[in-house]
Amino acid sequence: MKALLSDSPGGPDTLRLADLPDPVPGPGELLVRVRAAAINFPDVLIIEDKYQMKPPRPFAPGGELAGEVEALGDGVTGWQVGDRLIAVPGFGCLAEKIVIPGKSAIPLPAARSFTDGAALMLTYATSIHALYDRGRLESGQTLLVLGAAGGVGLAAVELGKAKGARVIAAVSSDEKAAAAREAGADDAIVYPRGPFDRDGQKALSEQFKAAVGPAGADVIYDPVGGDYAEPALRAIGWEGRYLVVGFPAGIPKLPLNLTLLKSCDVCGVFWGAFAMRDPAANAAHVATLFRLWDEGKISPRVSATFPLERGGEAIAAMAARQAIGKLVVTV
Known part of the structure; x- marks a missing residue:
C-alpha cells in the first residue's frame, strides 16, 4: 500500500510517499480501505512534534477517515467486509489502508459520501x-x-x-x-x-x-x-x-x-480525552450529530479535495489558515 509518511519533525514539505506492506488486523481490529481522510489543525502540529500525541516514526498523519472494511481480526462482531465506516484514530489516515480498533468505528450511511463522512467527526x-x-x-x-x-x-x-x-x-x-x-x-x-x-x-x-x-x-x-x-x-x-x-x-x-x-x-x-473517558456520552453526541445531519441542520462543508500524493499541500493550506470548512484527501 501507499502512505504519506513523516520521517522526521518538519513541515508538510518533509512528507514522502512510500510503499509499505499491507497491515494485518489483530484481535478486535478492522483492516480499513481508506477512501477519504480529512485534514485538521492537529495534522500541522503532529508532523512538527508540537502536538500532545507523538507517534513513533515513520508515521502517516491524518486523524480521521472514511472507508470500507477489508478484513476482520479475531473476535470482531457487528462488522462485515465491505461495510462503510468513519473513525478518528488520531493519525495514520493518509494511507491506502489502516488498522483500527473495531469498537472505535462508526457506521457511515450509504446516502453519505466518503468525503463528507471523513469531514464530520x-x-x-x-x-x-x-x-x-x-x-x-x-x-x-x-x-x-x-x-x-x-x-x-x-x-x-x-x-x-x-x-x-x-x-x-x-x-x-x-x-x-x-x-x-x-x-x-x-x-x-x-x-x-x-x-x-x-x-x-x-x-x-x-x-x-x-x-x-x-x-x-x-x-x-x-x-x-x-x-x-x-x-x-x-x-x-x-x-x-x-x-x-x-x-x-x-x-x-x-x-x-x-x-x-x-x-x-x-x-x-x-x-x-472526553470521548475516551465517557464513551457513552460521546456516543450520544454522535447519535445527535447524525440526527441533525438527517434534519439538514448540519452539513460538513468540504472546500477542496486533494489526492494522496498532494496531502502535504492540504496540510500546508491548513497551516496558512486558508481553508474554509474542511480539506479532504481522497485515497
Whole structure:
C-alpha cells in the first residue's frame, strides 16, 4: 500500500510517499480501505512534534477517515467486509489502508459520501462537546464564534443555531464572512489579522462588544487563541463561558482579573480525552450529530479535495489558515 509518511519533525514539505506492506488486523481490529481522510489543525502540529500525541516514526498523519472494511481480526462482531465506516484514530489516515480498533468505528450511511463522512467527526464532535457540555449553551443565548469559517468554526455556527442561539461569527475576510452566514450565523464581523499592539487589541475588543451587544456573549468559542483571546474575553457577559478550543494564532495569556469582574468561566475543551473517558456520552453526541445531519441542520462543508500524493499541500493550506470548512484527501 501507499502512505504519506513523516520521517522526521518538519513541515508538510518533509512528507514522502512510500510503499509499505499491507497491515494485518489483530484481535478486535478492522483492516480499513481508506477512501477519504480529512485534514485538521492537529495534522500541522503532529508532523512538527508540537502536538500532545507523538507517534513513533515513520508515521502517516491524518486523524480521521472514511472507508470500507477489508478484513476482520479475531473476535470482531457487528462488522462485515465491505461495510462503510468513519473513525478518528488520531493519525495514520493518509494511507491506502489502516488498522483500527473495531469498537472505535462508526457506521457511515450509504446516502453519505466518503468525503463528507471523513469531514464530520473531529470538527462536529469537538463543537458539540464544547457547546453543549462545557459551554452549557441554551436557546436564546448569544454565542460568539472566532475563526468561524474553519472546520470547527462552521460546525460551532451550525450547532449553535440548532440549539436556538443567536450566533455572531468572527472571521478574517469577507469571503469567510459569507461562508459563516451561509452556515446560519445571524451576523458576521471581519477582524484584522494579528498580531496586535495594545491599541489594536482594544479596538478588536470594541468590535466584539459592538457585535454581541451590551449584555455581552453568553458563550465564546475560541479555536484561534493568540492576540484574539483577550479582546474576545473582554466581550463576555456576566457568568459567561469562554471555551478554549485551539491555538493556531499562538497560546495566549489571559488576565484573570477579567474572570473575576465578569464572574465567568474559562473552560478547556479536549474532545479526544472526553470521548475516551465517557464513551457513552460521546456516543450520544454522535447519535445527535447524525440526527441533525438527517434534519439538514448540519452539513460538513468540504472546500477542496486533494489526492494522496498532494496531502502535504492540504496540510500546508491548513497551516496558512486558508481553508474554509474542511480539506479532504481522497485515497
